[in-house]
Amino acid sequence: MDVPRILDAISSPADLKVLDNEELAILAREIRQEIVATTSVTGGHVASSLGAVDIIVALESLLDMPRDRVVFDVGHQAYAHKLLTGRREAFKTLRTYGGLSGFTKPSESPYDVHPSGHASDSLSIATGLAKARQLKGTDEKVVALIGDASLAGGMAFEALNYMGNEQLPLVVILNDNEMSISRNVGALMKHLGNIRANSHYREAREGLQAAMEQGGPAARGLLGFGKNMKESLKQMVIPHTMIYESLGIVCTAPIDGHNIAELRDVLSLVLEMDGPALVHVVTRKGEGYEPARRDPEAFHGTGPYDIATGRALKKPGRAPSYTEVFGAALADEAANDADVVAITAAMTGGTGLKTFAAEFPSRFVDVGIAEEQAVGMAAGLSSGGKKPVVALYSTFMQRAVDQMIIDVALPEANVVFAFDRAGLVGDDGPTHHGVFDMVYTRMVPNMRVLAPSDEAELVHALHTALVLEGPVSLRYPRGEAEGAPLPDAPEVLEVGKSRTVREGGDVALLAFGRMVGQVRAAAELLSAEGIECRVVDMRWVKPLDAEAIAAAAACRLVVTVEEGVIAGGAGEGVLEVLARQGATTPAVTLGIPDRFIGQGPVPQLFADLGLNAEGIAATVREQLKMKKRSGVDEMIELAKKHAGNPMADLTDREIRDFNESRYE
Numbered sequence: 001m002d003v004p005r006i007l008d009a010i011s012s013p014a015d016l017k018v019l020d021n022e023e024l025a026i027l028a029r030e031i032r033q034e035i036v037a038t039t040s041v042t043g044g045h046v047a048s049s050l051g052a053v054d055i056i057v058a059l060e061s062l063l064d065m066p067r068d069r070v071v072f073d074v075g076h077q078a079y080a081h082k083l084l085t086g087r088r089e090a091f092k093t094l095r096t097y098g099g100l101s102g103f104t105k106p107s108e109s110p111y112d113v114h115p116s117g118h119a120s121d122s123l124s125i126a127t128g129l130a131k132a133r134q135l136k137g138t139d140e141k142v143v144a145l146i147g148d149a150s151l152a153g154g155m156a157f158e159a160l161n162y163m164g165n166e167q168l169p170l171v172v173i174l175n176d177n178e179m180s181i182s183r184n185v186g187a188l189m190k191h192l193g194n195i196r197a198n199s200h201y202r203e204a205r206e207g208l209q210a211a212m213e214q215g216g217p218a219a220r221g222l223l224g225f226g227k228n229m230k231e232s233l234k235q236m237v238i239p240h241t242m243i244y245e246s247l248g249i250v251c252t253a254p255i256d257g258h259n260i261a262e263l264r265d266v267l268s269l270v271l272e273m274d275g276p277a278l279v280h281v282v283t284r285k286g287e288g289y290e291p292a293r294r295d296p297e298a299f300h301g302t303g304p305y306d307i308a309t310g311r312a313l314k315k316p317g318r319a320p321s322y323t324e325v326f327g328a329a330l331a332d333e334a335a336n337d338a339d340v341v342a343i344t345a346a347m348t349g350g351t352g353l354k355t356f357a358a359e360f361p362s363r364f365v366d367v368g369i370a371e372e373q374a375v376g377m378a379a380g381l382s383s384g385g386k387k388p389v390v391a392l393y394s395t396f397m398q399r400a401v402d403q404m405i406i407d408v409a410l411p412e413a414n415v416v417f418a419f420d421r422a423g424l425v426g427d428d429g430p431t432h433h434g435v436f437d438m439v440y441t442r443m444v445p446n447m448r449v450l451a452p453s454d455e456a457e458l459v460h461a462l463h464t465a466l467v468l469e470g471p472v473s474l475r476y477p478r479g480e481a482e483g484a485p486l487p488d489a490p491e492v493l494e495v496g497k498s499r500t501v502r503e504g505g506d507v508a509l510l511a512f513g514r515m516v517g518q519v520r521a522a523a524e525l526l527s528a529e530g531i532e533c534r535v536v537d538m539r540w541v542k543p544l545d546a547e548a549i550a551a552a553a554a555c556r557l558v559v560t561v562e563e564g565v566i567a568g569g570a571g572e573g574v575l576e577v578l579a580r581q582g583a584t585t586p587a588v589t590l591g592i593p594d595r596f597i598g599q600g601p602v603p604q605l606f607a608d609l610g611l612n613a614e615g616i617a618a619t620v621r622e623q624l625k626m627k628k629r630s631g632v633d634e635m636i637e638l639a640k641k642h643a644g645n646p647m648a649d650l651t652d653r654e655i656r657d658f659n660e661s662r663y664e
Contacts, residue, residue, distance in 0.1 A: 001566075005030050006019070006023060006026055006027045006030060006634065007027060007030040007031060007034060007083065007088065008088070010027070010083075010084055010088070011086055011088075011379075012065070012084070012086055013060040013061070013063060013065045013084055013085065013111075014064075014065075016057070016060060016061035016084070017061060018125075019061065019421075021260050021261040021264065021654065024057050024058065024061060024134065024264075025054075025260050026259045027057060028054050028057045028080075028260065031053050031057070031079075031080045031083050031084075032050055032053055032287070032288035032289065034083060034088075034091065035049055035050060035053075035079050035080070035083075036050075036288075036289050036307060037095055037307070038092055039079075039094070039302070039305075040304060040305050040306070040307045040366050041092075041304055042092075042093075042094045042095050042096055042304070042427075043095065043260055043301075043302055043303040043304050043305075044076075044079070044094055044095055044102055044301070044302070044427075045076035045077070045079075045102060045300060045301050046286070046289070046292050046299040046300075046302055047285040047286040047292045047293075047296035047297075047299040047300055048074075048077040048177075048285060048296075048300065049076065049077050049078070049079035049080065050286050050287050050288050050289055050292055051077070051175070051177050051257075051283040051284055051285040051286060051287050051296075052077040052078075052080065052145070052175055052256060052283065053080045053287070053288070053289075054258045054259070054260050054263060054283075055145065055173060055257055055263060055281055055283070056078070056080040056081050056084070056145075056176060056414075057080065057084070057260060058260045058263035058264045058267060059143060059145075059173070059263075059267055060081070060084055061239075061264065061500045062264060062267055062268060062271060062436050063141055063143070064140075064141075064273075065085070065111055066110045066111045067127075067140050068140050068141040068142075068143070068526065069113050069129050069140065069141070069142050069143070070111075070113065070143045070145065071113050071114065071116075071122045071125045071126045071129070071142070071143070071144045071145070071174050072104050072113075072116050072122060072145050073116060073119060073120065073121065073122035073123075073144065073146040073147060073150045074103070074116055074117065074118070074119050074122075074150060074204075075102075075103030075104040075115075075116030075117055075431075076102060076103060076301075076491060077145070077147070077175070078090075078103070078112075078116075079094070080102050081104070081111070082094075082100060082109075085108065085109055085111035085112075086111075087100060087108075087109060093288060095427040095428070095599055096599075096600070097599065097600030097601060097604050098598075098600070099599075099600075101429055101598075101599060102427065102428055102429065102587070102599065103115065103116055103117045103428075103429070103431055104116045108147055113125065113129070115430075115431060116431070117395075117428070117430075117431020117432060118395070118396065118399070118431060119147075119149070119150040119153055119369045120146075120150045120151075120152075120154070120155040120156040120369060121155055122144045122145070122150070122156075123144050123146060123155075123156050123159030123160060123163070123172065124155055124158070124159045125144070126142050126144035126159070126163075126170050126172070127159050127162055127163050127166075127168055127170070129142045129170070130142045130163070130168040130170040131166070131168060133169065134168065134169070137525075141171070141271055142169070142171070143168040143170065143171045143173060144170065144171070144172050144173070145173045145175060145270075145383075146172060146173070146174060146175065147175045147176075147177065148174060148175065148176040148177065149346060149368060149369050150369055151174060151371045151407055152368045152369060152370065153368075153370055154370060154372060154373075156304075159217055159576050160172075160244070160247055160249065163246035163249065163276045163278060164244075164248030165247075167248060167274075167275040167276065167344070168275070168276055169273070169274050169275060169276070170276055170277075171267070171270050171271060171273075171276075171277050171278075171279065172249070172276065172277070172278045172279070172283060173267075173278075173279045173281055174278055174279065174551070175257065175281055175283055176257075176280060176281060176282050176283065177257075177283045177284060177285045177296075179280075184529040189480060203568070206652070212513065227390045232290075241496070244278050245257055246572075248275075248276070249275075249276045249277065249278050250270070250273065250275065250276070250277040250278070251277070251278045251280060252266055252270070252277070252278070252279050252280055253280065254280045254281070255279070255280065255281055255282070256281075256282060257281035257282050257283035257284075258283060258284070258287055263458075264282070266279055267279065271435075282648055285299075288297055289310075290310075291305075291309065291310025292310065293371065294310075295310070297349055298310075298312075301350075301428075311451060315618065318480050318482075319455070319480050319481045319482065319483040320455065320481055321352075321478075321479055321480055321481060322420070322455060322458060322476040322478070322479070322480075323350070323351065323352040323420055323478070324352055324482050324537070325352075325455040325458055325459065325481055325486070326351075326352050326391070326418060326420070326458060326462065326476065327351070327352025327353055327354070327355055327356060328344060328352075328355065328487050329458065329459045329462050329463075329490070330352075330353070330356055330389060330391075330418075330462060331355045331356045331359055331360075333354060333462065333463065333466055333490075334359070334363065335359075337466070339365075339385065339386050339387045340363065340386075340387045340389065340466065341364075341365065341381055341386045341387065341388045341389070341577070342356045342357075342360075342363065342364050342365065342388075342389050342391060343365045343366075343367065343374050343378055343381075343388055343390045343391070344365075344366055344367075344368045344374065344390075344391045344392065345366070345367050345368065345369055345371045345373075345374045345392055345396065345414025346366060346367075346368050347366075347391070347392065347393065347396075347420075348366055349642070350393065350420070351389060351391035351392065351393070351418070351420050352391070352420070365377065371392060371396055371397060371399045371400040372399065372400045372402070372403050374390055374392065375390055375394070375400040375403035375404055375407060375408060375415075376402065376403045376407050378390045378408065378413070378415045379407040379408050379411070379413045380412045381414060381415075381436060381625065382408075382413035382415050383413065385412075386414070387414055387416070387466055388414075388415050388416070389415075389416040389417075389418055389465075389466070390415060390416070390417050390418065391418040391420065391605075392417070392418070392419065392420070393419070393420050393421040393432070393434060394419040394420065394421050394422040394423075394434025394435075394436070394437040394475060395421065395425075395431065395432050395433065395434050395436075395636055397417065397419055397437060398436060398437075398440065401440050404417070404440075404441075404444065404447075405444050408471050409444045409445060409446045409447050409471050410445075410446075410554075412446050412469070412470040412471065413470070413471060414470060415470060415472075416462070416465040416466060416471075416472050416473070416474070416477075417441070417469050417471070417472070417473035417474070418462070418473075419434060419437050419473060419474065419475040419476070420434075420476065420478070421434045421477070421478045422434040422437055422451075422475035422476055422477055422563070422564075423435065423475075423477045423478075423514065423563035423564065424563060424592075424597065424602050424605050425477075425478045425602075425604070426478065426479075426599065426600065426601055426602045426605070427599050427600070427601075428599060429515070429597075429598055429599030430596040430597055430598060430599075433592075433596075433597055434475070435563070435564045435565050435592045435597070436561065436564065436565055437473070437475055437564065438451070438475070438512070438541050438564040438565075438569050439483070439564065439565060439568040439569055441473045441542070442541055442542045442568070442569070442570065442573060443568065444471075446466065446470050446471060447470075447471050447472070447473060447542060447625060448470070448471070448473070448495065448537065448540070448542055448543065449473050449474075449475075449486055449540065449542040450464065450465065450473070450474040450475070450493070450540060450541070450542035451471075451474070451475055451512045451513035451538070451539065451540070451541050451562075451570070452474065452476060452513065452539070453482075453511070453513055453514060453515075453516035453517070453537045453539070454481060454482040454484040454514070454516075454517075455481035455482060455484050455486060456484040456486055456487055457484075457537075457539070458476050458481075458487065458506045459486060459487055459490050460472070460487065460490050460491045460492075460493050461474045461493065461539075462474060462490070463490030463491065463492060464490075464491075464492050464493045467492050468495070474602045475513065476513070476514075477513070477514050477563070479602070482514070482517060487549070493539060495543065496540050496543035496544065496546075496550075497539065497540070497545055498510075498537060498538045498539050498540065498545040498548045499536070499537045499539060500534065500535070500536050500548070501516065501520065501535050501536070501537050502520060502523055502533065502534060502535035503534055504523065504527075504532035504533040504534040504535070504555075504557060505532055505534070505554075506531050506532045506533060506555060506556055506557070506624075507526070507531060507532075507533045507534070507555055507556060507557045507558075507597070507620055507624075508533070508534045508536065508551075508552030508553075508555040508557070508558045508559070509522065509523060509533050509535050509536065509559050509561065509616070509620075510536045510538050510549070510552060510558065510559070510560045510561070510562070510574060511535065511536065511537060511538065511550070511560075511561045511562075512538050512541060512560075512561070512562040512564075512658075513562070513563055513568050514563065514602045515562060515563055515611065516535070516537045518561065518606065518611060518612055518613050518616060519535050519561050519613075520535050521613035521617060522613040522614075522616035522617040522620070523535050524613075525613060525614070525617040526617050526620055526621075529620075529621075531620065531624070533620070534551075534552065534555060536548055536552065541570045541573070541575070544570075544573050544574060544577055546577050546581070549574055549577045549578060549581070550581055550583070551583065552585075553578060553585040554582035554585075555585065556585070556586075556624065556627065557585065557586050557587070557588070557620065557623050557624060558574070558585050558586070558587040558588070558617070559587070559588045559589075559590060559619065559623070560574045560575075560587070560588070560589045560590065560591075561590045561591070561611065561616060562589075562590070562591040563590060563591065563592070563611070564591055565591060565592045565594070566589050566591040566592060566593060566594070567594055569589070569591055571589030571590070571591055572589060574587070574589070575587055575589065579597065586623065586626075586627060588619060588623055590610065590611060590619060591611070592609065593609070597609070
């Protein structure tokens with residue numbers, strides 16, 4: 001018999017208002033149990049969501065939602081929010097194909113304010129909501145929940161400066177858990193650590209104020225100095241800059257983020273303020289589930305796992321991941337070249353750099369969640385004679401495109417960009433699919449772009465990028481590699497040269513990155529039907545292999561296949577080359593269409609988009625049928641070309657195409 005749960009009676013945050021603090025604490029435990037039970041099957045962002053449960057329960061018990069607005073930074077800490085806002089029954093579908101998103105998503109629920117997936121944007125969204133409230137003359141509450149690592153992002157600081165200057169009515173909850181994905185770094189993190197470490201701060205401040213209030217007219221008169229006196233008291237107790245209040249934002253002392261009663265007391269007060277307030281809440285990632293407490297980095301984003309032990313459930317005998325191959329290859333390059341420096345943005349483990357960081361600590365840089373700083377610093381390192389490798393997720397590199405263009409490409413700095421999670425990433429969905437990097441790198445002068453098709457090609461691509469002068473980017477997908485044997489020694493790839501992996505004269509299939517594997521499988525299917533395909537691993541997105549493209553134009557059909565957006569992508573680059581060459585061969589570009597792609601297993605997404613072997617083969621068949629149906633037009637063109645004696649000077653291929661065009 002199932003034990004009754006408070007959670008089962010909650011259909012919206014309004015239901016929380018009838019619960020007392022003790023009942024809310026029980027509810028928080030039940031929510032944690034539900035998160036663990038679900039994510040052990042679906043995978044997910046476990047540690048961060050467990051750490052934020054008490055904050056969310058306390059906050060939403062005080063608000064009138066969805067009229068009052070809560071903005072989540074990143075959104076992966078919002079699982080408790082989903083469970084409290086009418087999605088309890090659907091929660092078991094979290095991050096699955098067609099199921100609940102792993103992040104906040106307005107199209108999924110009116111309680112979700114914006115589609116959060118990237119860090120440091122919540123405060124800007126909140127300032128917009130607070131400004132709108134001000135302009136409308138309404139009184140709804142606006143709250144932003146942001147982690148300490150996200151607060152270090154440049155966009156967050158810009159928003160803090162604005163809200164303090166404008167005195168916007170909103171509350172910022174700083175979820176201070178000392179972690180982003182990897183351990184936090186930077187001066188701000190040390191500042192917060194100093195506050196946390198000073199356990200006497202709050203008691204000393206309150207005690208000093210109480211003593212002055214009881215100390216007679218002169219002492220009480222000092223309190224009339226207002227804000228200046230308040231700042232002086234703080235400096236007496238804690239001798240480092242209170243940066244938030246210097247911006248005009250009232251800041252609380254650190255409070256226990258797992259004490260619902262204390263959270264509700266403080267939040268009740270700040271929610272009634274007319275200006276900006278920051279509530280400093282100290283939490284523990286993974287709270288309530290010991291394996292996640294012990295190793296919050298492993299449980300930041302995890303696949304299915306065993307609840308009892310916390311061990312990941314992985315398929316046996318798998319090939320290494322692209323990330324693992326890259327990390328090992330970069331460490332090997334650094335062992336042979338003392339100028340190689342690795343840079344990441346709070347993604348040491350996610351980008352495979354743990355080995356590098358351990359072996360070459362002085363040449364490893366983690367700038368925190370600050371991609372612009374990572375790329376700008378790389379430009380400076382290059383000017384200083386070093387060979388920086390900036391390792392980021394493709395989707396996060398989007399925030400540093402300006403630095404890539406102006407600071408790196410314009411001066412032709414020797415910077416290597418390594419884009420992990422390029423292409424479709426699966427369960428994290430549209431905020432994390434890395435489908436734009438081929439466009440935003442291909443458009444930049446002086447940039448060269450590599451798309452290795454397997455792990456061996458990745459090793460060669462990295463070595464090539466470090467040998468070349470000027471900026472070079474390389475992209476590789478998430479997850480298990482192809483199982484190709486790794487080379488004993490890396491090779492330098494010839495710039496702008498592809499490799500033909502299968503010969504055929506009917507159709508030319510030009511593939512980029514891991515699409516080579518899908519294209520080869522499609523060629524096998526078509527060969528069984530008598531359609532012979534040339535398969536070309538293009539290797540380079542920029543510069544493109546013009547000779548290979550010209551050779552492809554001799555076939556009856558050219559098809560490009562890429563794991564990126566079609567608009568402005570590699571396939572359109574091939575079309576540009578064909579046009580310059582004056583080719584008239586029909587050409588089709590396959591890739592990501594002009595829409596955002598939802599979450600789901602990558603093979604399923606490939607099938608939906610026609611990017612798997614069957615889908616590619618189907619496109620080829622349809623295009624060849626269309627070519628046959630347009631045979632009359634071809635006949636007219638040939639007649640014009642050979643006026644007076646249409647069949648006199650035709651090549652064998654032209655005669656065959658002419659005859660085929662007359663029949664279905």
